[in-house]
Amino acid sequence: MPQLGFVLQWVVKAMAVILAITILNFFLIRLAPGDPAVVMAGEAGAADRHFLEQVRRDFGLDKPLVVQLGTYVKNVLTLDLGQSYRTGRPVTEMLFERLPATLLLTGTAYLFALIMGPLLGAVAAMRPRSLFDNILMVVALVFYATPIFWVGLLLILIFSVQLGWLPPFGMHNLIPVQGAVAYALDVLKHLILPAITLGLFYVAVYVRLTRASMLETASLDYVKTARAKGLPEWRVATAHILRTALIPIITFAGLQAGHLVGGAIVVETVFAWPGIGRLAFDALFQRDYNLLLGVFLISALMVVFFNMLTDLVLRIADPRIAGRS
Amino acid sequence: MPFLKRFAENWGAVAGLIVLGLIVMMAITASVIVPVDPMATQGRPLLPPGREFPFGTDMLGRDVLAGVVHGARISLMIGLVSTVIAALIGITIGAIAGFFGGWVDDALVRLTEFFQTIPSFIFAILLVAIMTPGLASIVTAIAVVTWPPIARLARSEFMSLRRREFVEAAVLSGVSRTRIIIFEVLPNALSPLIVMSSLMIATAILTESALSFLGLGDPNRISWGYMIGAARTVFRQAWWLSVFPGLAIAITVLAINLVGEGLNDALNPHLKGRVRVET
Numbered sequence: 049m050p051q052l053g054f055v056l057q058w059v060v061k062a063m064a065v066i067l068a069i070t071i072l073n074f075f076l077i078r079l080a081p082g083d084p085a086v087v088m089a090g091e092a093g094a095a096d097r098h099f100l101e102q103v104r105r106d107f108g109l110d111k112p113l114v115v116q117l118g119t120y121v122k123n124v125l126t127l128d129l130g131q132s133y134r135t136g137r138p139v140t141e142m143l144f145e146r147l148p149a150t151l152l153l154t155g156t157a158y159l160f161a162l163i164m165g166p167l168l169g170a171v172a173a174m175r176p177r178s179l180f181d182n183i184l185m186v187v188a189l190v191f192y193a194t195p196i197f198w199v200g201l202l203l204i205l206i207f208s209v210q211l212g213w214l215p216p217f218g219m220h221n222l223i224p225v226q227g228a229v230a231y232a233l234d235v236l237k238h239l240i241l242p243a244i245t246l247g248l249f250y251v252a253v254y255v256r257l258t259r260a261s262m263l264e265t266a267s268l269d270y271v272k273t274a275r276a277k278g279l280p281e282w283r284v285a286t287a288h289i290l291r292t293a294l295i296p297i298i299t300f301a302g303l304q305a306g307h308l309v310g311g312a313i314v315v316e317t318v319f320a321w322p323g324i325g326r327l328a329f330d331a332l333f334q335r336d337y338n339l340l341l342g343v344f345l346i347s348a349l350m351v352v353f354f355n356m357l358t359d360l361v362l363r364i365a366d367p368r369i370a371g372r373s
Numbered sequence: 374m375p376f377l378k379r380f381a382e383n384w385g386a387v388a389g390l391i392v393l394g395l396i397v398m399m400a401i402t403a404s405v406i407v408p409v410d411p412m413a414t415q416g417r418p419l420l421p422p423g424r425e426f427p428f429g430t431d432m433l434g435r436d437v438l439a440g441v442v443h444g445a446r447i448s449l450m451i452g453l454v455s456t457v458i459a460a461l462i463g464i465t466i467g468a469i470a471g472f473f474g475g476w477v478d479d480a481l482v483r484l485t486e487f488f489q490t491i492p493s494f495i496f497a498i499l500l501v502a503i504m505t506p507g508l509a510s511i512v513t514a515i516a517v518v519t520w521p522p523i524a525r526l527a528r529s530e531f532m533s534l535r536r537r538e539f540v541e542a543a544v545l546s547g548v549s550r551t552r553i554i555i556f557e558v559l560p561n562a563l564s565p566l567i568v569m570s571s572l573m574i575a576t577a578i579l580t581e582s583a584l585s586f587l588g589l590g591d592p593n594r595i596s597w598g599y600m601i602g603a604a605r606t607v608f609r610q611a612w613w614l615s616v617f618p619g620l621a622i623a624i625t626v627l628a629i630n631l632v633g634e635g636l637n638d639a640l641n642p643h644l645k646g647r648v649r650v651e652t
Contacts, residue, residue, distance in 0.1 A: 195623070310492045
């Protein structure tokens with residue numbers, strides 16, 4: 049049962065990542081100057097002795113380090129990430145509330161990049177050194193060098209302030225719209241700018257990768273054979289070159305998933321998108337470390353999820369990989 | 374010199390080198406060419422670009438041009454220092470893993486993989502926030518999150534060089550392992566590592582700008598990301614506050630990328646055209 053092995057392998061990997069991040073978080077708190085209880089309580093609770101006592105009790109901070117680590121790991125594994133000391137609400141609850149918005153944003157950006165990048169790169173590779181190829185390569189180079197928060201601000205200036213086409217921030221209209229279709233359209237309208245902002249950097253990366261990878265594949269013998277068989281050029285390009293050339297791109301996309309989740313923090317801040325990134329920014333501002341550590345953990349889980357998805361796609365694109373493991 | 378000739382044939386790389394040279398000059402001579410304190414009020418707030426202030430003023434009446442010119446120092450310095458530290462960590466770990474192999478290699482590869490799996494930007498945010506924002510914490514955070522690709526590259530280079538005759542000969546003649554790694558293997562593995570490091574400077578500058586944008590910069594020094602972040606609330610009325618520093622970041626990073634790719638093509642001709650964007 050290769051599928052079972054695949055699932056098991058990923059469950060083990062996810063567990064290992066959770067455990068490692070939990071231990072890392074534990075030591076990160078102790079890296080901060082001062083009493084860990086004060087650090088965990090944040091600026092809000094640090095002055096309140098009753099609060100500090102509660103933190104010490106919750107995390108067993110008066111016990112030896114090994115026992116503390118054990119308590120912390122046990123708490124995390126039972127989905128108890130403690131409270132946000134600003135709002136007094138459980139961190140897990142706050143994270144799950146924001147997760148759908150971030151998944152929608154990162155998922156859309158990921159799809160946008162994975163479709164546009166290889167598509168444009170493939171068109172460029174079919175006519176290397178043409179005008180289209182040259183222009184595209186320069187544009188890709190520029191976007192690869194541009195900070196995404198700046199791209200976001202410029203897109204708002206152009207499409208919201210100047211042209212007035214798309215809303216500049218938020219996920220919904222301030223006045224709620226009626227009906228499911230109208231609601232979905234409203235969210236979609238708010239989604240376009242942030243998703244494009246987050247995706248453009250990766251489009252630039254994938255365009256360049258696809259072009260390079262396709263040019264390399266095009267010189268291989270089996271492609272010459274395909275041409276010699278008299279297959280039409282578009283068929284050689286899609287079925288023979290692109291399919292092979294896509295494999296390193298998909299692999300790379302999986303490796304980049306962590307960046308995507310990190311980029312979401314910046315993009316959500318620019319567009320006031322109510323996801324985990326925005327939550328992280330607020331937590332940062334209020335020095336709400338407990339919440340920040342929770343964001344770190346759930347982001348790492350999202351990366352593992354995206355990696356798993358990538359692995360799954362790879363198996364479909366390249367049956368040799370499934371056979372190997 | 375085939376290397377210089379190959380580099381000079383690449384017009385993009387030459388253009389990048391010239392632009393980068395100008396930016397470095399600007400950073401070094403900042404207090405001479407724009408002798409204005411970028412953190413002090415110079416005029417009325419939110420003046421659009423004009424004769425007195427070519428790039429306008431911000432909400433506190435500070436000169437945006439002075440900020441852009443002086444900000445180059447922080448960006449370049451952080452980019453360079455954090456990359457040097459990341460390269461030192463990465464090369465050390467990669468060299469040990471690739472040279473010794475066995476369980477040492479296994480353990481170090483797992484460690485590297487773990488650091489590549491965790492969302493690096495969020496990790497950097499956490500590190501800076503917990504260590505309190507400042508130059509040292511930003512440099513440390515960027516170095517801690519960017520070393521893994523260097524380690525992987527160093528490992529593969531060391532693994533292949535380890536089997537070569539001159540290394541075997543050095544081992545047999547009783548030279549110490551440390552000496553072999555530093556004086557025999559490293560010089561032969563250096564060129565791809567230099568290429569990757571040069572491209573990492575660009576990533577480090579982008580990371581610094583994003584951290585500063587989020588308000589995690591050094592509060593006492595002007596930087597491009599800080600300028601854009603501080604102006605976020607008024608950027609709709611005052612476009613110049615975010616446009617000029619943003620352009621400065623994009624031009625600098627673009628120039629470094631062009632130089633890095635030029636180095637790649639010139640040092641490793643067999644890899645020509647292949648993009649190395651693994652960071």
